[in-house]
Amino acid sequence: xxxxxxxxxxxxxxxxxxxxxxxxxxxxxxxxxxxxxxxxxxxxxxxxxxxxxxxxxxxxxxxxxxxxxxxxxxxxxxxxxxxxxxxxxxxxxxxxxxxxxxxxxxxxxxxxxxxxxxxxxxxxxxxxxxxxxxxxxxxxxxxxxxxxxxxxxxxxxxxxxxxxxxxxxxxxxxxxxxxxxxxxxxxxxxxxxxxxxxxxxxxxxxxxxxxxxxxxxxxxxxxxxxxxxxxxxxxxxxxxxxxxxxxxxxxxxxxxxxxxxxxxxxxxxxxxxxxxxxxxxxxxxxxxxxxxxxxxxxxxxxxxxxxxxxxxxxxxxxxxxxxxxxxxxxxxxxxx
Amino acid sequence: xxxxxxxxxxxxxxxxxxxxxxxxxxxxxxxxxxxxxxxxxxxxxxxxxxxxxxxxxxxxxxxxxxxxxxxxxxxxxxxxxxxxxxxxxxxxxxxxxxxxxxxxxxxxxxxxxxxxxxxxxxxxxxxxxxxxxxxxxxxxxxxxxxxxxxxxxxxxxxxxxxxxxxxxxxxxxxxxxxxxxxxxxxxxxxxxxxxxxxxxxxxxxxxxxxxxxxxxxxxxxxxxxxxxxxxxxxxxxxxxxxxxxxxxxxxxxxxxxxxxxxxxxxxxxxxxxxx
Numbered sequence: 001x002x003x004x005x006x007x008x009x010x011x012x013x014x015x016x017x018x019x020x021x022x023x024x025x026x027x028x029x030x031x032x033x034x035x036x037x038x039x040x041x042x043x044x045x046x047x048x049x050x051x052x053x054x055x056x057x058x059x060x061x062x063x064x065x066x067x068x069x070x071x072x073x074x075x076x077x078x079x080x081x082x083x084x085x086x087x088x089x090x091x092x093x094x095x096x097x098x099x100x101x102x103x104x105x106x107x108x109x110x111x112x113x114x115x116x117x118x119x120x121x122x123x124x125x126x127x128x129x130x131x132x133x134x135x136x137x138x139x140x141x142x143x144x145x146x147x148x149x150x151x152x153x154x155x156x157x158x159x160x161x162x163x164x165x166x167x168x169x170x171x172x173x174x175x176x177x178x179x180x181x182x183x184x185x186x187x188x189x190x191x192x193x194x195x196x197x198x199x200x201x202x203x204x205x206x207x208x209x210x211x212x213x214x215x216x217x218x219x220x221x222x223x224x225x226x227x228x229x230x231x232x233x234x235x236x237x238x239x240x241x242x243x244x245x246x247x248x249x250x251x252x253x254x255x256x257x258x259x260x261x262x263x264x265x266x267x268x269x270x271x272x273x274x275x276x277x278x279x280x281x282x283x284x285x286x287x288x289x290x291x292x293x294x295x296x297x298x299x300x301x302x303x304x305x306x307x308x309x310x311x312x313x314x315x316x317x318x319x320x321x322x323x324x325x326x327x328x329x330x331x332x333x334x335x336x
Numbered sequence: 337x338x339x340x341x342x343x344x345x346x347x348x349x350x351x352x353x354x355x356x357x358x359x360x361x362x363x364x365x366x367x368x369x370x371x372x373x374x375x376x377x378x379x380x381x382x383x384x385x386x387x388x389x390x391x392x393x394x395x396x397x398x399x400x401x402x403x404x405x406x407x408x409x410x411x412x413x414x415x416x417x418x419x420x421x422x423x424x425x426x427x428x429x430x431x432x433x434x435x436x437x438x439x440x441x442x443x444x445x446x447x448x449x450x451x452x453x454x455x456x457x458x459x460x461x462x463x464x465x466x467x468x469x470x471x472x473x474x475x476x477x478x479x480x481x482x483x484x485x486x487x488x489x490x491x492x493x494x495x496x497x498x499x500x501x502x503x504x505x506x507x508x509x510x511x512x513x514x515x516x517x518x519x520x521x522x523x524x525x526x527x528x529x530x531x532x533x534x535x536x537x538x539x540x541x542x543x544x545x546x547x548x549x550x551x552x553x554x555x556x557x558x559x560x561x562x563x564x565x566x567x568x569x570x571x572x573x574x575x576x577x578x579x580x581x582x583x584x585x586x587x588x589x590x591x592x593x594x595x596x597x598x599x600x601x602x603x604x605x606x607x608x609x610x611x
Contacts, residue, residue, distance in 0.1 A: 050474070071474060074505070082497035085460045089467025092445070092453065093475065094398070097467075112457050113494075117464060121445050121454040 005212045005241075008200040009229075013193065017233045022226070023312060028191035031222075032130035034166035035187050036061035038173035039098065043069045046177055048094060052087050054080050054101040060130050060187075062100050080105045084113035084127075091123040096177055102136075103129040103145020103186065107152055118182050119157045126176045127152075127184045132162065133273030134301060134318060135223055136189040137311035145186075146301045150278030152184045153251050159204060160250040162186040162272075164225035165195045168248060171202035179204055190311035192223045207254035213243035216329050217261035220271035221247050221280050224299070227315065228271050230322035235329055242329055253283045255291075262292045267332035269297050271325050273315070276300025295335035297328040341386040344553045350420065351381040351553070355582050355609050357416035357429055363602035365432040367441070371592040373413040375517040375577040376405075376484055378551050379560075383482055384417040387560045392422040395449045401479050402468050404453045406461020407486035407515065408442040409594070414451070415439050423450035459492030461485065462512055466502050469510035469570075480564050484513045488520030490531045496541075502570040503542030511563040512543075512572040515550065517579035519590050534574055543572045550575025582609050 006014060016022045042049050043065055050072040057063040057075060066073035076083040080101050087097040099106070106114065106129040118125045129148060136143045152158050161176065161183060163169040169187060176183040183204075201208065207219070211232050220228040225246045232242040243265055245257060261268060268288065270281040281298030288296055299320060306318050315321040342350060355377050362368035380403075384390070388401040405414045412432065419426045424438065431437035438447045442456030453464045465483035472479055485495060502510055514534060518525050525531060538545050544566050548555040556575070563571035579593070580586025583605040586597075597605060 074470060076497075076501060079494075079497035079501065081459070081494040082463045082466070082501055085463030085494070086467035086470065086498075086501070088460075089453065089464035089469075090471045091467075092464075093468055093471035095471050095474070113460055113463070116457040117454065117460045 007210050008196050008208070009210065010194060010197050013195045017229055022193055022230065026193035028193050029166045030189055030191050031163060031166060031169040031187040032060045032189060034169035035128055035173055035185065036064055038170040039065045040068060042174060042177055043072065046096065048096045049177060050074065050090065050095050050097050052076060052083050052097050052099045054078060054083050054105065056101055060100055080110040081113050084110040085117045087125045088113070088117035088121070088123045091125045096124055096126065098126045098128050100128040102131040102143060103148040104131070104143060107145065107148030111151065115155050119155045122157045122181050124180055125182050127182065128187070129184060130187045131189040132186040132222060133188070134306040134314050135273060135311055137314050138308050139189070140308040141305045144306055146275050146306070149186060149250055149274045153278060153283070157182060158184060158251055160184045160186070161204065161248055162222035162250055163248045164222060164246050165192055167194060167196045167198050168200055168202060171198070171200060172248060175202055175204050186222055188223050193226050195226055195229065205249045205252045205254060207245050207247040207249065207257040209243060209257070210246050211242070211244035213241040214265055215240045215242055216267040216269065216333050217243040217245060217265045218269045218271055218325060218329060219245045219247050219258065219261065219280065219284055221250060222273060224271040224273050224320060227320065227322045228325055231325035231329065234322065234326050240329070240333065247280060250280055250283060253287065255287045258284055258287050259291055262288055262294050266336050267295045269299060269325060269328045269332055271299040273320055274300055276302065295332040297332050299325050299328055344557060347381055347385055347553050347557070350385050351378050352609055354381055354413065354416040354420060356606055357419065358412045359583070359597060359602050359605045359609070361412050361416065361429040361432045362596045363599060364430050365434070366596045367433055368412055368596055369409040369594045370412070370597065371519065371579040371586060372407055372410040372486060372515065372517065374581045374583065374586065375550070375579045376410050376413050376515045377581065378553055378556050379484060379513050379515065379575055380413050380417050382553065382556045382560055384421045386557060387564065388482065389479065392450065395423055399477060399479055402452045402465065402481040404455060404461040404465045404481070404483045405443060406455055406483050407458065407489050408455030411443045414443060415448070418448070418450040458486070458489040459494035462495055462498040465510055466498050466507060469507040470505055472509050473507070479509070481510045482513065483510070484515055487514060487516045487518060487525050487531055490514065490534070491529045499538065499541045499543065506568060507570045508567050510570040511560070512570065514572060514574045515577055516574055517577045519579045519588065519593060521593050523590060538572045542569055544569050545572055545574060547574045548576065550577035551581055584608055
């Protein structure tokens with residue numbers, strides 16, 4: 001019923017959004033696999049691209065890159081610190097290393113290397129981090145990268161992209177190769193619906209309005225973009241017309257789009273599968289509080305660790321689902 | 337391009353000049369790390385004035401040999417060698433650690449010509465050098481990568497991650513030099529957290545190990561030349577050194593790890609060095 005409000009959505013998604021069957025019926029893929037697929041194409045196009053692994057290449061499927069480009073694939077074993085600093089060394093010679101591991105290890109185990117050897121000298125290393133947020137549902141807390149986006153955001157010279165779905169993940173991976181400097185790319189372990197087509201106008205640092213609306217705005221990233229779209233659809237049934245913004249680039253934040261949303265819709269909800277300190281909610285709040293402090297609410301992982309469980313059940317339990325986002329939107333509209 | 341490689345005698349004279357630069361610059365800055373700079377001086381001098389294929393006029397030359405001082409706090413020795421070799425004017429040495437200087441408290445590859453890798457947090461440099469050596473293999477370039485690591489630094493786990501990886505990747509274009517001066521910030525390495533037997537450890541990890549007196553220029557030059565030509569595995573030169581080498585009151589005294597000499601102390605040091 002609201003097809004005209006959407007942008008860049010695949011047609012099947014339009015019809016499924018309101019159905020409660022999106023996750024049952026839509027084409028889906030963990031975005032870690034989308035990353036691996038993107039690398040196969042990128043490897044063909046750009047001979048400078050190399051992939052560094054740390055014994056999770058079968059999980060992320062970068063082993064397919066290793067099969068296709070054996071000379072340009074290096075498995076460091078379970079030694080993320082060595083991998084990150086080696087990536088820095090490789091970048092000094094003009095190669096473009098994609099250092100690939102899970103978010104917890106990329107952002108915490110190897111953080112000293114990521115800060116001092118990659119970001120301080122602004123070397124052209126791409127950090128490919130799977131298992132972002134609490135999407136590694138069954139794996140439990142040690143493998144749930146719920147802090148990485150906040151941690152990396154605090155580091156100078158960082159660029160952070162958390163794409164929403166398979167198509168935009170590929171676009172992000174390819175855009176990162178064209179950018180000279182460190183880029184932190186965040187992927188999901190669990191499948192997410194393929195909501196966008198490849199015509200999506202992906203540009204690092206430019207947030208994209210994927211649903212028009214004037215009553216409030218939801219600004220989301222990675223796997224909560226689809227939850228935001230579902231929430232908006234539910235709210236439409238109640239007569240509320242809500243804008244949804246895919247803020248794939250967490251840093252640099254697209255302040256223009258945030259402030260336009262504030263001015264034009266008067267209320268904002270942020271939605272991220274990441275701790276609600278220091279991530280997207282904080283970034284948006286920082287812009288709003290200094291420019292246009294309208295009613296706002298943050299959806300994110302509260303001050304807690306999660307647990308093992310099915311992905312969608314975890315989103316429900318830890319307050320990250322479309323239902324929670326919709327309730328937050330109603331609350332901020334009330335406060336307008 | 338590059339000047340003629342120095343003889344051992346010339347290298348010994350240059351090492352004295354570099355040691356004097358170290359004392360001068362740290363005294364002027366009133367902060368810095370003289371002990372580990374002086375222990376590494378002979379190795380760094382041999383590298384920059386005889387061993388490495390470099391062009392100070394063209395510090396980013398893609399085919400140059402790379403040098404990384406993984407124990408970045410000893411950067412006065414690196415800065416002095418670069419200045420004496422002509423990478424930048426010697427007047428910069430007086431600006432060490434000052435606001436706006438090209439010479440940061442720890443090495444910054446974006447600020448200082450000739451610095452091939454930013455270091456300072458310990459345990460990174462050998463991995464970075466490993467990455468450069470991997471690149472050389474992939475890009476079929478014949479440059480060599482030299483990395484000086486510390487003995488205290490060898491307590492970092494990442495050193496051993498790198499030590500495991502370099503032989504696996506058959507990086508015979510990578511040479512580590514362990515500046516084995518036996519002292520770290522808090523006390524002697526043996527008392528804090530011993531790293532011996534280092535020769536056995538590195539051999540067990542698959543490295544070609546050369547054990548030398550790190551202040552005997554003949555041995556230093558010979559070891560570096562042998563390391564460069566060794567095939568099939570990376571080499572580590574265990575350079576047995578004296579922390580504070582050449583300054584009587586600094587030699588083997590832990591507190592000179594990270595303390596600047598006052599002017600009187602510096603004058604005495606310079607006199608001893610120039611004798």
